[in-house]
Amino acid sequence: MQDTIRQVSRHHKIYLIGGNQNLTKKLRNRYPDIRCYHSERKSSCGAMITNADLVMFKYDSLCHAMSAKVQGIAEAKKIPCAYISPVTSMELLEHEIYEKMVDAGLTEETGSEERREGS
Numbered sequence: 001m002q003d004t005i006r007q008v009s010r011h012h013k014i015y016l017i018g019g020n021q022n023l024t025k026k027l028r029n030r031y032p033d034i035r036c037y038h039s040e041r042k043s044s045c046g047a048m049i050t051n052a053d054l055v056m057f058k059y060d061s062l063c064h065a066m067s068a069k070v071q072g073i074a075e076a077k078k079i080p081c082a083y084i085s086p087v088t089s090m091e092l093l094e095h096e097i098y099e100k101m102v103d104a105g106l107t108e109e110t111g112s113e114e115r116r117e118g119s
Contacts, residue, residue, distance in 0.1 A: 001098045002030075008106050009033035012053035016097075017070050018062025019084070026090055034097075037066075052079045054104045056097065060086030080104040 008014065009031050016024060016036045024036040035048065038061075049055055055074050057067055074081050082100040087093050101107050 001094060004107055005031055005094060005098055005101065006033070008101050012106050013051055014097075014101070014106075015049050015052050015055045016084070017049075017055060017057050017066065018060070019058030020061050020088070023088065023090065023093060024058070027093060030090070049073055049079065050077055052077075054080050054082065054100065054106060056082045056084050056100055058084045058086075 010033050014034045016027065016034055018038065019027075019036065021038060024038070027034060028036055037048070049070060050073060052074070055070060057070075059067070071081065073079075082103065084093065084096050084100070087096060098107075
């Protein structure tokens with residue numbers, strides 16, 4: 001799973017908007033190609049996501065103004081968006097990111113619903 005996240009984030013523009021700063025710092029250290037933005041950077045993140053392949057929102061630490069701005073741009077540009085649960089462990093965060101990448105069609109696998117049916 002970690003290798004897939006690394007590979008996908010190297011070849012696609014993946015953004016995580018919001019989230020606990022300590023947890024996203026760990027995420028950036030492990031996956032430096034995943035771009036993370038917090039509320040204090042809301043003025044610059046809108047322009048940055050215009051060419052994104054996937055935007056994920058970590059809503060447990062996300063201001064409304066930032067989420068509305070990014071969602072509006074993503075919808076206008078038809079960029080896939082996903083919501084990450086308010087998890088606090090790196091393992092759970094990685095699992096959710098991996099699932100969102102699969103669901104967005106950025107990996108070799110099919111969507112999580114199809115994968116579960118075949119299990």
